[in-house]
Amino acid sequence: MKQLISIELYKIFTKPRTYIGFGAIFIIVLAIQVGIYIKGDEMLQMIITTLSDRFIFEGKLINMYGVSYIILNTLWIHVPILVALVTGDLLAGEANAGTYRILLTRPISRTKLVISKFIAGLIYSLLLVILMIALSMGVGWLLFGPGDMLVMTTKVSIISSDDILWRFAGAYAYGMLCMTTVAGLSFFLSSFSDNSIGPIIGTIALIIGITIISTVGASLLEPVLPYFFTTYLTYWQEFFETEFTFKQIGLAVMVQVIYITIFSLITLFYFKKKDILT
Amino acid sequence: MTPYIEINELTKDYGHFRAVDRLSLRVLPGDIYGFLGPNGSGKSTTIRMILSLISPTSGEIKLFGEQLTAKRYQILNRVGALVEKSDFYNYLTARKNLQILGKLSAVPDLNRRVDEVLDQVGLLSRAESRVRTFSQGMKQRLGIAQTILHKPELIILDEPTNGLDPQGQKEIRELVKSLNQDFGITILISSHILYEIEQIANRMIIINKGKSLVEGSVFDLVTGQEQQVSFVVDNPDTLRQAIRETQWADKLQKSTPDRVWFKVTKDEIPDLSGFLFGRGIRIFAIEPVRSLEEFFLQLTENEATH
Numbered sequence: 001m002k003q004l005i006s007i008e009l010y011k012i013f014t015k016p017r018t019y020i021g022f023g024a025i026f027i028i029v030l031a032i033q034v035g036i037y038i039k040g041d042e043m044l045q046m047i048i049t050t051l052s053d054r055f056i057f058e059g060k061l062i063n064m065y066g067v068s069y070i071i072l073n074t075l076w077i078h079v080p081i082l083v084a085l086v087t088g089d090l091l092a093g094e095a096n097a098g099t100y101r102i103l104l105t106r107p108i109s110r111t112k113l114v115i116s117k118f119i120a121g122l123i124y125s126l127l128l129v130i131l132m133i134a135l136s137m138g139v140g141w142l143l144f145g146p147g148d149m150l151v152m153t154t155k156v157s158i159i160s161s162d163d164i165l166w167r168f169a170g171a172y173a174y175g176m177l178c179m180t181t182v183a184g185l186s187f188f189l190s191s192f193s194d195n196s197i198g199p200i201i202g203t204i205a206l207i208i209g210i211t212i213i214s215t216v217g218a219s220l221l222e223p224v225l226p227y228f229f230t231t232y233l234t235y236w237q238e239f240f241e242t243e244f245t246f247k248q249i250g251l252a253v254m255v256q257v258i259y260i261t262i263f264s265l266i267t268l269f270y271f272k273k274k275d276i277l278t
Numbered sequence: 279m280t281p282y283i284e285i286n287e288l289t290k291d292y293g294h295f296r297a298v299d300r301l302s303l304r305v306l307p308g309d310i311y312g313f314l315g316p317n318g319s320g321k322s323t324t325i326r327m328i329l330s331l332i333s334p335t336s337g338e339i340k341l342f343g344e345q346l347t348a349k350r351y352q353i354l355n356r357v358g359a360l361v362e363k364s365d366f367y368n369y370l371t372a373r374k375n376l377q378i379l380g381k382l383s384a385v386p387d388l389n390r391r392v393d394e395v396l397d398q399v400g401l402l403s404r405a406e407s408r409v410r411t412f413s414q415g416m417k418q419r420l421g422i423a424q425t426i427l428h429k430p431e432l433i434i435l436d437e438p439t440n441g442l443d444p445q446g447q448k449e450i451r452e453l454v455k456s457l458n459q460d461f462g463i464t465i466l467i468s469s470h471i472l473y474e475i476e477q478i479a480n481r482m483i484i485i486n487k488g489k490s491l492v493e494g495s496v497f498d499l500v501t502g503q504e505q506q507v508s509f510v511v512d513n514p515d516t517l518r519q520a521i522r523e524t525q526w527a528d529k530l531q532k533s534t535p536d537r538v539w540f541k542v543t544k545d546e547i548p549d550l551s552g553f554l555f556g557r558g559i560r561i562f563a564i565e566p567v568r569s570l571e572e573f574f575l576q577l578t579e580n581e582a583t584h
Contacts, residue, residue, distance in 0.1 A: 003381055003382075004382075007378055007381060007382070010378070011367065011378075014369060014370060015369060016369075097365055097367070097368070098362075098363070098365030099365050099366065099367060100331070101331065101359075101361040101362065101365065102365065102366065102379060102421075102424060103379075103382070104329075104330075104331055105329045105331070105354065105357070105359040105361065106354060106379060106382040106383050107350070107351045107352075107353075107354040107355045107382070107383060107384075108382050109350070109351075273333070275326075275331070275332035275333065276326065276331040276332060277326075277332065
């Protein structure tokens with residue numbers, strides 16, 4: 001199994017498309033950080049002007065935590081696209097290239113092949129998130145340094161700098177779990193297709209489509225929304241609530257785990273029975 | 279002697295379409311077994327079922343006397359396969375492709391073995407080239423290299439000369455013969471070209487519409503049958519005069535200014551050429567031109583008359 005995973009990782013990391021994801025995150029994160037570094041004060045003044053008659057703001061409000069929070073808000077829809085770009089190709093890419101014929105005539109089990117491909121895809125997805133963390137926090141620390149974090153959602157909260165790292169750790173860990181679900185979805189679609197475009201576009205369309213429908217027609221979809229995993233993609237924000245409770249995030253984690261299990265089992269079952277016709 | 283491949287009453291349905299229809303065959307150790315049939319006759323489907331790439335609707339497949347489903351790992355370690363055209367990871371080099379496949383088959387001393395097989399198929403000098411830069415012929419040779427990488431006892435080749443020029447086809451045929459003669463590897467080779475199978479196989483089966491038409495030794499099946507043979511000669515008119523009122527007159531099919539066609543058995547070819555030589559006719563070439571379709575017609579005619 002270890003051998004199979006390392007082969008799959010080698011295949012992933014020798015394909016040029018793999019680096020589109022890393023490049024995109026690198027560019028987007030740095031662009032946000034440089035933008036805030038140059039225009040951050042101006043932007044902050046605009047935001048806090050309306051609040052300055054009720055609050056006195058002191059200290060360094062533009063800091064690595066605040067900027068990382070903005071980056072997380074910006075990238076939660078981008079990263080799934082970059083994950084799908086590679087994981088949607090894992091099974092369909094072999095079918096499209098006709099390489100199943102040389103792969104599956106070797107003494108390896110289909111079950112092990114699917115599991116190793118999924119694990120390799122997962123490692124890629126998690127590396128994307130890790131790059132995002134490293135850039136947000138690392139470059140953020142160099143450019144802005146630490147400080148208390150101003151969180152503005154439906155309310156304004158200030159989180160003290162000594163109470164913040166565990167929140168980011170939780171948010172990133174939950175983000176990784178969500179990316180596992182996205183990888184599971186595109187991998188699942190990939191098993192049905194002989195061309196990578198279908199699963200990649202399919203995953204993106206499902207995530208963006210359901211998110212838009214959920215936002216626009218929230219009242220219409222209210223009864224079914226709790227059953228979509230996309231509903232919980234933004235639940236990492238729960239970690240930045242001043243009164244954090246495990247109830248909401250626990251539910252979100254459970255939904256993601258259920259979806260990962262369903263996607264994986266169907267993929268495994270289907271692929272084991274699949275006729276290789278390409 | 280336990281057959282290396284034994285399939286009994288093998289059937290594959292795609293909805294209402296029956297691709298393979300109760301097909302049975304046996305490949306014995308040491309055979310170069312020709313699997314002949316026109317395009318779409320069910321050859322590739324059968325081969326994919328033998329290799330467990332697709333599952334049969336019914337029937338039994340045994341390799342080395344064992345059910346493939348029961349001992350897949352052990353059996354596939356003794357088999358090399360090239361199914362249809364050679365497809366590889368085009369973005370990787372020839373060496374890297376073989377290393378990946380070698381690891382999956384747990385080939386010992388892999389780097390040395392990769393060099394060996396690349397040398398054997400004449401690709402050692404291109405080992406570090408990406409496969410996307412290879413011609414179709416080079417890809418086919420690399421395809422054969424991957425089949426022998428783990429030193430299998432049985433190789434299954436599905437139309438390995440497809441898409442190749444005559445020189446490339448000849449090279450592959452010679453490579454296949456050498457694998458059988460020099461390394462003792464049993465080979466099942468499919469083709470839609472009768473001439474190709476005649477050149478290399480000792481036994482063969484002919485299938486059409488998923489059904490077996492005939493199975494047996496190539497010599498027995500082909501030698502007794504009449505086939506069209508073209509003679510390239512200097513003067514067809516003189517030839518026509520020479521054969522008038524002889525047994526060969528009825529066997530003349532047609533002629534052009536530099537070539538004549540006879541319908542004769544393989545055994546009659548030396549007699550006919552000797553006769554023509556004796557009449558002072560200069561023969562530049564003798565070429566069998568019987569097509570698979572013609573052979574099918576003969577087979578079906580024979581079936582109808584018996």
